[in-house]
Amino acid sequence: MVDTKPVVFFVLGGPGSGKGTQCAKMVDQYGFAHLSAGDLLREEVILLFHFISLIDQKQRDSGSETAQLINQYIVEGKIVPVEITCQLLKKGMEKKGWAEKRFLIDGFPRNQDNFDGWDRVMGDLVEVPFVLFFDADEETMINRIMERSKTSGRNDDNIESLKKRFDTFKKETMPIVDLFDSNGKTQKINALRTIDEVFEDVKKAFEPYL
Ligand SMILES: Nc1ncnc2c1ncn2[C@@H]1O[C@H](COP(=O)(O)OP(=O)(O)O)[C@@H](O)[C@H]1O
Ligand SMILES: Nc1ccn([C@@H]2O[C@H](COP(=O)(O)OP(=O)(O)O)[C@@H](O)[C@H]2O)c(=O)n1
Numbered sequence: 001m002v003d004t005k006p007v008v009f010f011v012l013g014g015p016g017s018g019k020g021t022q023c024a025k026m027v028d029q030y031g032f033a034h035l036s037a038g039d040l041l042r043e044e045v046i047l048l049f050h051f052i053s054l055i056d057q058k059q060r061d062s063g064s065e066t067a068q069l070i071n072q073y074i075v076e077g078k079i080v081p082v083e084i085t086c087q088l089l090k091k092g093m094e095k096k097g098w099a100e101k102r103f104l105i106d107g108f109p110r111n112q113d114n115f116d117g118w119d120r121v122m123g124d125l126v127e128v129p130f131v132l133f134f135d136a137d138e139e140t141m142i143n144r145i146m147e148r149s150k151t152s153g154r155n156d157d158n159i160e161s162l163k164k165r166f167d168t169f170k171k172e173t174m175p176i177v178d179l180f181d182s183n184g185k186t187q188k189i190n191a192l193r194t195i196d197e198v199f200e201d202v203k204k205a206f207e208p209y210l
């Protein structure tokens with residue numbers, strides 16, 4: 001039988017390292033499917049709040065509770081429980097077309113809970129050839145996020161939330177990057193150059209899959 005498992009590449013890096021920017025270029029130029037865990041969580045908050053007036057009282061309470069919980073985690077720079085995030089990713093993959101795609105899953109797995117939850121639900125269903133890791137120093141990332149904050153409208157693109165996000169990144173996400181690395185599955189990209197220069201290295205990493 002032909003193996004039709006989807007291929008998933010995780011994309012990690014600190015806030016502002018350029019994950020979203022580079023994934024968008026892969027979508028434009030090579031037709032990869034891009035799912036950002038952070039974007040899906042922000043959309044879920046909007047969706048739950050938007051539909052709250054249309055549903056019955058019981059669903060309304062649980063919907064607004066979930067929306068508030070996600071929002072609180074985001075502002076505090078903490079990682080939302082994987083049950084929520086993994087379900088959004090799985091639904092997102094199904095929506096894009098399950099089997100034929102090369103998926104870029106951006107901002108995930110960000111901690112051990114994300115890693116374990118994914119493994120339980122998705123481990124046997126997909127292949128993960130490697131993790132793309134965008135390496136940048138904190139000063140560069142802070143400058144990029146503060147610039148992005150002028151237009152992003154995100155409630156975590158401010159210096160207080162950003163400090164917490166860096167803390168979470170160092171304590172919880174870097175061990176996951178190191179874990180993949182110890183299995184020879186981390187492709188590290190120097191994210192300090194121009195967008196186009198970084199993209200040249202991204203393309204090289206994906207060469208066998210283009
Ligand atoms: N190589 C780069 N050089 C300069 N600015 C960049 C670069 N890559 C991304 N940016 C800018 O930095 C900000 C953060 O990029 P983004 O892709 O949203 O990062 P992430 O998803 O990792 O948080 C955006 O405003 C983006 O336009
Ligand atoms: N796997 C994930 C990804 C994001 N998030 C939350 O969403 C926030 C924003 O994530 P993001 O990936 O959009 O942020 P950037 O690194 O792209 O700036 C994180 O700080 C977390 O609070 C999460 O809880 N779990």
Ligand SMILES: [Mg+2]
Pocket residue numbers: 019020036038107
């Ligand atoms: Mg992003």
